[in-house]
Amino acid sequence: MKIFAVNGSPNTKKGMTHILMETFLEGAREAGAEVETVFLQKKKIQYCIGCYKCWVTTPGVCVHKDDMPELLEKLRGADYLVIGTPLYVDGMTAQTKTFLDRMIPLSDPHFEFVDGHYRHPRRYGENPPGVVLVSVCGFYERDNFGGLIDHMERMCRNMQSRFVGAVVRPSSYIFTLEEILAEPIKEIKEAARRAGRELIEKGTLSPQVLDDVARDYLPKKAFLGGSNDFWDRCIKAGKFLNL
Ligand SMILES: Cc1cc2nc3c(=O)[nH]c(=O)nc-3n(C[C@H](O)[C@H](O)[C@H](O)COP(=O)(O)O)c2cc1C
Structure with missing residues (x-):
């Protein structure tokens, strides 16, 4: 099984996204x-400029000359696409969205009607990766x-991909x-590792394993004091963690 994983956190290896994803x-x-x-x-990866040249002028080929064609090739050869992104303003990061927008050359412009919805067929014959x-x-x-x-669910429906599930960690x-x-961190990481194994062994992510990754580790009330204390320490140090 091949996994193509994209990490859209601007903090790359220093980010919390990397810890969970890795x-x-x-x-x-x-x-x-x-x-x-x-x-x-x-x-x-440049922004999609919405010119539709990849649909009508040079089918399947974008006008931008950047790293995206290489990434699309990797995506096309994968069984799973793992999209890692921190939550930014209740959505994905700009880096992640730009990558997803630039996947449009993989679709064909014509419409088809499937399961009560219009959508674009895929340009190439291979099965799309599960997400x-x-x-x-x-x-x-x-x-x-x-x-x-x-x-993500809507995107997968439109791309004809299977949305396998969301491994999420608040706080x-x-x-x-x-x-x-140390103990709750160990348990959360063990659950994340188990989720990765489940994906490959069963092709699914169980509700239990996803609950274990996301579980509360301290009472809701304690979050307030603990988090404000965390930020006060950052302000005092004049820097955020190791960044
Ligand atoms: C611009 C920006 C927007 C954010 N928006 C949200 C948000 O809407 N909800 C939330 O719970 N956290 C939000 N966060 C916090 C991040 O999700 C959190 O810091 C996360 O750990 C960042 O990922 P990273 O550690 O990989 O950089 C935001 C952070 C930034 C910098």
């Missing part, structure tokens, strides 16, 4: 997957991911509190 992918590797990860921040979302956010509640998950900065929260 742990998930470790599990997938343990189960035999071949994984390739790309940090979108490090790639040259997994891996995301982190700063707020406490898991429901903050609702809009992003809905977006992402728990990962920086190893000294005081």
Whole structure:
């Protein structure tokens, strides 16, 4: 099984997205997957300018000369696309969205009517990869991911991909509190690793494993004091974590 993983966090390897995603992918590797990860921040990917040249002038080929064709090739050879993004303004990062917009050459402009919806057929014959979302956010509640998950589900329906599930972790900065929260961090990471294994062994992500990754590790009330204290320490230090 081949996984093509794109990490859309501007903080690349220093981000919480990387911690969650890498742990998930470790599990997938343990189960035999071949994984390739790309940090979108490090790639040259220009905005889609909506010219439709990739549909009508040079079918399948975008006007931009950048890193995207190489990424589309990797995507086309994958069984799964793992999209890693932190939650930014209740959605995905600009890096992630720009990458997804630039997937449009893979669609054919004509319409077809499937399951009560019009959509574009895929340009090429191969099966589209199944999609997994891996995301982190700063707020406490898991429901903050609702809009992003809905977006992914709709995108997959339109791209004729299977949306396998969302591995999400609210209160992402728990990962920086190893000294005081070693045990819950270990459990969350073990759940993320298990999720990666499940993906490869069963082709699904169980509700239980997703709950275990997202689970509360401290009472809701304690989040307030703990988080404000965290930010006060950052302000005092004049820097955010190791960034
Ligand atoms: C511009 C910006 C917007 C954000 N928007 C949200 C948000 O809507 N909800 C939320 O819970 N966290 C939000 N966050 C917090 C990030 O999701 C959180 O810091 C996450 O850990 C960032 O991922 P990274 O560690 O990989 O950089 C935002 C952060 C930034 C910088």
